[in-house]
Structures are given as C-alpha cells and as structure tokens.
Amino acid sequence: RKEVEQDPGPFNVPEGATVAFNCTYSNSASQSFFWYRQDCRKEPKLLMSVYSSGNEDGRFTAQLNRASQYISLLIRDSKLSDSATYLCVVILYGNKLVFGAGTILRVKS
Amino acid sequence: GAVVSQHPSWVICKSGTSVKIECRSLDFQATTMFWYRQFPKQSLMLMATSNEGSKATYEQGVEKDKFLINHASLTLSTLTVTSAHPEDSSFYICSAQYGSTNEKLFFGSGTQLSVL
Numbered sequence: 001r002k003e004v005e006q007d008p009g010p011f012n013v014p015e016g017a018t019v020a021f022n023c024t025y026s027n028s029a030s031q032s033f034f035w036y037r038q039d040c041r042k043e044p045k046l047l048m049s050v051y052s053s054g055n056e057d058g059r060f061t062a063q064l065n066r067a068s069q070y071i072s073l074l075i076r077d078s079k080l081s082d083s084a085t086y087l088c089v090v091i092l093y094g095n096k097l098v099f100g101a102g103t104i105l106r107v108k109s
Numbered sequence: 110g111a112v113v114s115q116h117p118s119w120v121i122c123k124s125g126t127s128v129k130i131e132c133r134s135l136d137f138q139a140t141t142m143f144w145y146r147q148f149p150k151q152s153l154m155l156m157a158t159s160n161e162g163s164k165a166t167y168e169q170g171v172e173k174d175k176f177l178i179n180h181a182s183l184t185l186s187t188l189t190v191t192s193a194h195p196e197d198s199s200f201y202i203c204s205a206q207y208g209s210t211n212e213k214l215f216f217g218s219g220t221q222l223s224v225l
Contacts, residue, residue: 041200096143096155097204099154
C-alpha cells in the first residue's frame with residue numbers, strides 16, 4: 001500500500017462548481033499534513049496546512065480525519081485559475097515530505 | 110518572501126555525460142535541502158536530504174554514486190547526475206527549509222532533464 005494515495009482524476013468541473021478531493025495515508029503516526037498545488041512542470045506551492053480542527057482559507061477548506069486516516073480539500077466556487085494538480089503531502093518523520101501522486105482538476109467555462 | 114533558485118531549468122544532454130543542477134536559497138540560510146525527482150504523472154519522490162557540511166542522506170533505492178550531492182555552504186546545494194542515461198530523464202526539484210517549521214519549505218522551480 002502506498003504511503004499516500006489520491007484519486008488521480010481528472011476532475012472536470014464547470015466554473016462555479018464545488019469540488020472535493022480526498023487523500024488517504026497509511027501511517028497512523030503521521031504528524032503533519034498539507035495540500036500543495038502544482039501547475040504543469042512547475043514547483044509545488046503550499047496551498048494550506050491541514051489541522052484536526054479543520055481550516056478554511058477563502059474558497060478552500062481542508063479537513064483531517066485521524067480516525068479514518070484521510071484528509072480532504074474542498075474548493076467552492078471554482079475558478080478557471082484553480083485548474084492544476086493538487087498534491088496531498090504528509091510528514092512521516094523528521095522533515096521528510098511524502099507526496100501523493102496528485103489529483104488533476106480542470107475547471108472549464 | 111524566501112526564494113529558492115534552481116538552475117538550469119532545462120537540460121538536454123547525450124547519454125554518458127554528467128549534469129550538475131544547482132539549488133540556491135537566495136535570502137536565507139538553509140541547513141537542510143531536499144532533492145526530489147518526478148516522472149510524468151507520478152508524485153514527487155524524495156531522493157536525498159542534503160545537510161550542510163556533511164554527507165547527504167539518500168533514500169532507499171537511490172544510488173549515491175550516481176546522484177552526487179554537495180552542500181558546501183548554507184545557501185547552495187548541488188545535484189550531479191553522473192553518466193546520465195535516458196532512464197534518468199525526469200523533472201528534478203529541490204527544496205530548502207527556512208527555520209524549523211515544515212510550512213516554511215520553499216521549492217526551486219525545477220529542472221527538466223532529457224538524456225538522449
């Protein structure tokens with residue numbers, strides 16, 4: 001089983017739609033969780049951290065479910081500019097980030 | 110904000126040659142830098158952790174003699190792909206940590222290596 005698993009998609013949604021991604025992780029000792037965004041052949045950029053209490057940043061909401069070992073990302077009112085690959089990232093130990101393979105989002109007008 | 114510069118962005122080389130990729134933290138000191146490799150439609154895979162002034166720590170399955178890492182200063186780490194072959198063609202990306210929190214991790218813009 002992979003350490004971090006994501007549905008690769010692609011998720012094709014119209015502008016204005018709400019879309020949600022899930023990500024599961026295998027190591028229950030994982031401490032920190034993040035969502036990154038990566039555009040084609042560009043560096044990943046931190047979108048938001050994920051906490052057990054959940055956190056929201058504008059149109060983006062992230063949740064962590066430790067019991068079920070998954071994290072989620074909800075995007076409301078999708079914009080064309082949201083089209084990208086969304087990477088689930090888990091810190092297993094030390095400062096080593098383990099990346100999921102990413103979920104592709106395509107927002108269309 | 111903190112910036113990490115990675116050069117070159119693109120490299121095309123013949124099989125058997127060596128390629129050096131530089132990763133610089135421009136406005137902060139990074140005691141630890143990380144090197145990743147990403148094949149098409151796959152996740153970023155950590156290759157090694159580069160520590161200033163000491164030997165790099167390689168992940169399982171990564172050949173340390175093929176992927177030479179040097180972290181000679183607090184602002185520069187280099188990855189040299191020695192005797193590159195077509196299967197080494199990939200997107201290589203570095204990251205540098207600013208401070209002690211994981212949220213302060215900045216990525217270089219990546220290097221696309223194509224070995225003919």
